[in-house]
Amino acid sequence: MNTVLAVHGSPRGERSHTRRLAEVFLQAWQTANPQGHLTRREVGRGHLPHVSEAFIAAAFYPQPEARPLSMQADLALSDELVAELLGHSRLVIAAPMHNFSVPSGIKAWVDHIVRLGLTFNTLQDSGVAQYQPLVQGKKVLIVTSRGGGGFGPGGEHEAMNHADRWLRTALGFIGIENVTVVAAEGEESESEGFQRSCAEAQQRLLALAQTF
Numbered sequence: 001m002n003t004v005l006a007v008h009g010s011p012r013g014e015r016s017h018t019r020r021l022a023e024v025f026l027q028a029w030q031t032a033n034p035q036g037h038l039t040r041r042e043v044g045r046g047h048l049p050h051v052s053e054a055f056i057a058a059a060f061y062p063q064p065e066a067r068p069l070s071m072q073a074d075l076a077l078s079d080e081l082v083a084e085l086l087g088h089s090r091l092v093i094a095a096p097m098h099n100f101s102v103p104s105g106i107k108a109w110v111d112h113i114v115r116l117g118l119t120f121n122t123l124q125d126s127g128v129a130q131y132q133p134l135v136q137g138k139k140v141l142i143v144t145s146r147g148g149g150g151f152g153p154g155g156e157h158e159a160m161n162h163a164d165r166w167l168r169t170a171l172g173f174i175g176i177e178n179v180t181v182v183a184a185e186g187e188e189s190e191s192e193g194f195q196r197s198c199a200e201a202q203q204r205l206l207a208l209a210q211t212f
């Protein structure tokens with residue numbers, strides 16, 4: 001049975017379009033998979049700490065199996081987030097575009113789950129670091145919303161999209177390659193175009209929920 005971890009990154013609550021679209025998908029998925037387990041992780045409205053010096057020292061400690069207790073404590077939240085990710089077969093990330101990238105809560109979450117020895121490894125080959133992804137078998141849906149338009153594949157602003165495209169790169173680094181993006185565009189333009197974009201996104205999400 002598939003399990004879904006839904007990560008919500010918008011700082012907005014009821015006014016959030018990514019939150020609303022993701023919930024449309026999640027409800028349809030839950031109806032199609034009544035036994036399926038769903039977990040929600042809030043990173044947009046709760047405070048997720050940024051990576052700190054203590055975190056870096058602990059995460060890259062040369063002998064992870066002998067980490068001092070204080071270092072283990074510095075990694076406790078990260079350990080929890082990694083275990084949560086690994087404990088689900090499916091991932092839904094609701095991530096609006098903020099300044100051509102993702103909101104800082106999503107960035108912080110990624111910084112916590114890209115972990116040496118847990119989700120990727122480094123191999124030394126003739127002194128040159130090679131990276132080995134450790135996560136397998138996950139499927140990801142990214143639900144995004146953008147104030148402007150043309151950020152999708154082939155769009156005039158595609159090169160300025162460092163949001164879902166960056167997420168693909170970071171997830172691919174740890175081994176998650178099966179990623180689908182559903183976007184609504186034009187929230188800051190005339191409302192009819194955005195409503196049409198949302199309706200199209202919603203149709204895609206309802207269809208995807210049947211096979212996710």
Ligand SMILES: Cc1cc2nc3c(=O)[nH]c(=O)nc-3n(C[C@H](O)[C@H](O)[C@H](O)COP(=O)(O)O)c2cc1C
Pocket residue numbers: 010011012015016017018019096097098099100101145146147148149187
């Ligand atoms: C801080 C901030 C930065 C934003 N930066 C961009 C941007 O770079 N490009 C864009 O098209 N829209 C941008 N927007 C608009 C959001 O992408 C848009 O409002 C989206 O619907 C927000 O998602 P949400 O409704 O789930 O919060 C920005 C909004 C905020 C609040």
